[in-house]
Amino acid sequence: MAWNRVAVVGAGLIKMGELFDQSFEMMAAGAFNAAVASVDKGFDPKAVEAAFVATQRGTLWGQEGISGNTVPTAIGLAGIACTRIENACPSGSDAFRVGAMAVASGVHDLVLVIGVEKMRDKSTEEGLLSRAASGHPILTRGETAPVLFAPFATRHMHEFGTTREMLASVAVKNHHNGSLDPYAHFQNEITIEQVLASPAVCTPLHLLDCCPQTDGAAAVLLAPADRAHEFTDRPVYVAGFGVATDHPYLHEKTSFVTLQATVEAAKRAYAMAGVEPADIDMAEVHDCFTITEILDIEDLGFVEKGKGGIASLNGETALTGRIPVNTSGGLLAEGHPIGATGIAQLAECWWQLRNEAGDRQVEMRNGLALQHNVGGRGSGVSVVNILTTNR
Amino acid sequence: MGASVAISAVGSAAPSLRISAAAIGEAWGRSGGRSVSAVCAPDEDALTLAAAAAVDALAHADIDPSSVDGLWWGCCRPPFAEGPSHAVLAAAIGLASHAGGALLSGSPHSGIEALLGAADAVAAGSARTAMVVVSDALVPGLGSGFESRCGAGAAAVLLSADGGSASISARVTRTHPWLDRYRGDGEATTRDLYDARLFREEMFLPPVQEIADHLSALDVRAWSLPDPDGRLGRVVAQHVGAAIVSSADIYGALGDTGAAAAILGAIGAFDVAGPVAIVATGGGRTTGILVTVDTPVPGATTVATMIAADARDATYSDVLRARGQLKPAGEQIPMGVPPESALFARGADEMLQLLAGKCADCSTLNTPPSIHPTCIACGGSKLEPVGLARHGMVHTFVVNQTMPAPFVAPLPIAVIDLDDGARIMLQVVGDGADLAIGDEVDLVLRRYAHERGVPVYGYKSKKRAVERTSTHATRSEKLTPPQDRDGARNLESKAV
Numbered sequence: 001m002a003w004n005r006v007a008v009v010g011a012g013l014i015k016m017g018e019l020f021d022q023s024f025e026m027m028a029a030g031a032f033n034a035a036v037a038s039v040d041k042g043f044d045p046k047a048v049e050a051a052f053v054a055t056q057r058g059t060l061w062g063q064e065g066i067s068g069n070t071v072p073t074a075i076g077l078a079g080i081a082c083t084r085i086e087n088a089c090p091s092g093s094d095a096f097r098v099g100a101m102a103v104a105s106g107v108h109d110l111v112l113v114i115g116v117e118k119m120r121d122k123s124t125e126e127g128l129l130s131r132a133a134s135g136h137p138i139l140t141r142g143e144t145a146p147v148l149f150a151p152f153a154t155r156h157m158h159e160f161g162t163t164r165e166m167l168a169s170v171a172v173k174n175h176h177n178g179s180l181d182p183y184a185h186f187q188n189e190i191t192i193e194q195v196l197a198s199p200a201v202c203t204p205l206h207l208l209d210c211c212p213q214t215d216g217a218a219a220v221l222l223a224p225a226d227r228a229h230e231f232t233d234r235p236v237y238v239a240g241f242g243v244a245t246d247h248p249y250l251h252e253k254t255s256f257v258t259l260q261a262t263v264e265a266a267k268r269a270y271a272m273a274g275v276e277p278a279d280i281d282m283a284e285v286h287d288c289f290t291i292t293e294i295l296d297i298e299d300l301g302f303v304e305k306g307k308g309g310i311a312s313l314n315g316e317t318a319l320t321g322r323i324p325v326n327t328s329g330g331l332l333a334e335g336h337p338i339g340a341t342g343i344a345q346l347a348e349c350w351w352q353l354r355n356e357a358g359d360r361q362v363e364m365r366n367g368l369a370l371q372h373n374v375g376g377r378g379s380g381v382s383v384v385n386i387l388t389t390n391r
Numbered sequence: 392m393g394a395s396v397a398i399s400a401v402g403s404a405a406p407s408l409r410i411s412a413a414a415i416g417e418a419w420g421r422s423g424g425r426s427v428s429a430v431c432a433p434d435e436d437a438l439t440l441a442a443a444a445a446v447d448a449l450a451h452a453d454i455d456p457s458s459v460d461g462l463w464w465g466c467c468r469p470p471f472a473e474g475p476s477h478a479v480l481a482a483a484i485g486l487a488s489h490a491g492g493a494l495l496s497g498s499p500h501s502g503i504e505a506l507l508g509a510a511d512a513v514a515a516g517s518a519r520t521a522m523v524v525v526s527d528a529l530v531p532g533l534g535s536g537f538e539s540r541c542g543a544g545a546a547a548v549l550l551s552a553d554g555g556s557a558s559i560s561a562r563v564t565r566t567h568p569w570l571d572r573y574r575g576d577g578e579a580t581t582r583d584l585y586d587a588r589l590f591r592e593e594m595f596l597p598p599v600q601e602i603a604d605h606l607s608a609l610d611v612r613a614w615s616l617p618d619p620d621g622r623l624g625r626v627v628a629q630h631v632g633a634a635i636v637s638s639a640d641i642y643g644a645l646g647d648t649g650a651a652a653a654i655l656g657a658i659g660a661f662d663v664a665g666p667v668a669i670v671a672t673g674g675g676r677t678t679g680i681l682v683t684v685d686t687p688v689p690g691a692t693t694v695a696t697m698i699a700a701d702a703r704d705a706t707y708s709d710v711l712r713a714r715g716q717l718k719p720a721g722e723q724i725p726m727g728v729p730p731e732s733a734l735f736a737r738g739a740d741e742m743l744q745l746l747a748g749k750c751a752d753c754s755t756l757n758t759p760p761s762i763h764p765t766c767i768a769c770g771g772s773k774l775e776p777v778g779l780a781r782h783g784m785v786h787t788f789v790v791n792q793t794m795p796a797p798f799v800a801p802l803p804i805a806v807i808d809l810d811d812g813a814r815i816m817l818q819v820v821g822d823g824a825d826l827a828i829g830d831e832v833d834l835v836l837r838r839y840a841h842e843r844g845v846p847v848y849g850y851k852s853k854k855r856a857v858e859r860t861s862t863h864a865t866r867s868e869k870l871t872p873p874q875d876r877d878g879a880r881n882l883e884s885k886a887v
Contacts, residue, residue, distance in 0.1 A: 138742035138849035150789035
């Protein structure tokens with residue numbers, strides 16, 4: 001039986017992209033205002049009791065001291081309870097889980113979960129690339145973000161015959177979906193040939209196998225399930241969630257064709273929601289690289305292990321496919337503003353469940369949507385949230 | 392000299408790049424001649440070459456590095472001008488922390504000083520097994536005559552009080568306070584000779600010929616002679632009537648290897664019984680020694696293999712970049728962990744020694760110890776530091792093509808399953824173009840970076856060119872044809 005103690009009554013985000021003209025605070029206010037405006041029966045912003053802020057790269061210029069106290073002032077709610085959540089790439093999805101637990105505990109009724117991330121205030125070399133020399137002085141040297149996932153691609157190709165075309169089909173699909181998403185960083189279609197011909201970034205991954213560095217923000221408003229109808233006649237409930245960790249360093253992994261944290265997090269979320277992978281209507285999954293989505297759809301149980309590549313190439317995960325994946329465009333096209341990513345994915349699930357996704361709306365047979373992130377030296381932690389319209 | 396000092400094995404190493412004098416000449420708009428020099432890749436230097444030669448000698452002696460009592464290292468240009476050069480090398484080759492020895496530096500003569508210092512320690516009884524390493528990778532002034540002669544290489548000699556295949560049977564030294572090649576405090580490059588004729592007539596030939604005369608009375612079979620300009624070696628060889636000048640092979644293949652030249656030029660001749668004379672000069676000192684070879688010294692025959700194997704022809708700009716003489720404009724963003732920091736102190740040493748924490752309960756190897764207070768497999772908390780195997784197989788890999796400075800792309804990185812069951816992720820030497828899952832790799836010491844001006848060392852993996860069983864045959868095919876090497880030797884005995 002699904003958990004269903006907490007409802008999502010509003011969700012909103014800002015147009016993702018390289019937002020050189022917007023501050024961290026401006027992005028936060030934009031997402032919060034959009035979430036407030038989305039509430040069907042209206043929502044008094046002053047009613048928010050507590051906020052959970054997800055932001056991951058808190059070391060960028062001007063954000064060195066980002067903490068829970070940054071957002072309330074930016075959104076006009078100075079004084080409320082506010083806590084920063086950092087849990088690598090799943091920071092946003094984990095902040096959502098923590099916010100849901102805060103509501104379910106009865107400590108707070110109306111909770112804001114907001115993710116905000118500035119990826120482009122520092123130059124490319126000083127930003128995400130600088131992790132090439134972070135961590136252990138020798139062991140992780142040269143380990144830029146693609147190094148965390150490309151070894152899985154090499155091994156997946158070796159063991160299952162996955163091809164670069166199969167990887168590319170993920171990027172092509174997600175760019176198509178992004179072209180239908182007004183919030184997406186990239187809104188252009190691409191072809192498999194373009195992906196194959198794009199410059200090598202980290203063999204076997206090429207430029208169009210990789211998500212962009214995106215500035216962005218997203219917010220959702222949570223309320224107790226039994227108060228949901230004060231705000232909307234079409235509430236979406238939190239059916240379940242799961243978090244799991246795995247050894248963080250790559251050399252500690254026992255398998256390079258599975259992200260074990262995803263397998264465990266999914267198992268916990270499915271059990272909590274009382275559903276099976278086959279019950280899920282659509283999923284927003286972590287596609288920081290094309291190979292990641294292929295691993296995700298296998299590890300989440302949507303396709304058999306080793307068949308993720310061919311399933312993608314055959315359109316099983318397209319908008320009209322058996323299990324539509326990343327209808328928003330995913331990280332590859334909508335973008336990956338790390339702390340905001342999970343919450344933007346949840347907003348997409350919310351729209352799909354409410355049949356508000358416009359041209360990218362998929363058929364919702366069971367009223368179940370799944371959201372997933374994985375991160376932390378690549379795949380050291382995973383969060384899965386399951387939303388439903390069923391009560 | 393105690394009669395009990397014996398040479399038990401030798402080792403050698405050369406860097407991965409070669410540049411022709413013609414390529415250097417072309418850059419300066421002049422004809423460059425026909426010589427070739429060995430040059431370090433960006434991740435090699437005098438310390439990594441020294442480590443490679445030492446590991447080679449240990450393998451030929453078939454002894455464990457922990458049984459070595461001291462390391463004597465001769466090097467004109469140790470990588471830390473002030474700092475732990477000797478300690479880093481000793482840790483990297485796995486010597487015990489109580490091992491003694493010395494770093495001899497300051498001139499090309501320091502190589503022979505290291506050999507004699509170690510021999511004296513063994514003779515005096517303060518060491519039973521001594522490792523002598525001589526290495527150099529000098530940096531010449533751009534456009535100087537020395538530029539096309541300046542090479543790089545290393546040799547190692549294991550001395551033992553417990554017997555061996557050869558012994559040091561004579562030594563003679565002359566000292567004159569003369570300035571020849573020179574590098575001052577703060578100078579990046581070695582200055583060329585002030586006046587070639589002055590050097591030849593007053594500084595070089597008188598002491599070198601005097602020392603060589605002393606040795607030539609001892610029925611010398613083969614010679615290692617200094618050759619600072621590509622001509623003077625022949626002059627001395629002719630003066631003493633040398634039939635075999637083994638150092639000519641090294642000068643011909645690798646160029647002037649500085650403090651390594653005298654010993655590296657000799658050990659190839661340790662493959663046949665008979666006396667080998669070694670003359671080293673530099674820094675105002677000239678020393679000659681006689682090594683009496685009783686039976687072929689383990690490692691001697693592989694010198695020829697070493698100088699012929701695994702080299703890549705480099706362009707002039709490759710060489711300048713590798714030596715740090717060609718740098719992009721603008722500020723370089725400091726990367727990584729400061730080498731003086733606590734994190735570095737905790738983390739770098741264990742990678743230099745290639746340590747793992749072995750679980751007392753389930754024997755799992757946890758790599759490295761600093762991030763594993765608890766066994767990753769069974770949760771046990773009793774972990775004992777042990778050294779890792781240095782050979783394994785590629786489980787998976789990537790080639791990183793997008794790197795911020797100071798990294799150089801393409802940078803292959805591999806997850807490796809070592810022979811002892813440990814798994815580790817390390818950078819791979821080379822461009823990774825032919826890397827594949829299942830490839831056999833050896834772990835080799837490399838300089839990972841110059842971090843805030845400090846060299847940072849660690850192990851990388853290096854693909855084995857061919858399978859172990861067929862290594863010898865394939866390498867033999869790559870050897871310089873015998874007639875060429877003999878030709879080089881014969882040149883030495885011709886009149887000039």
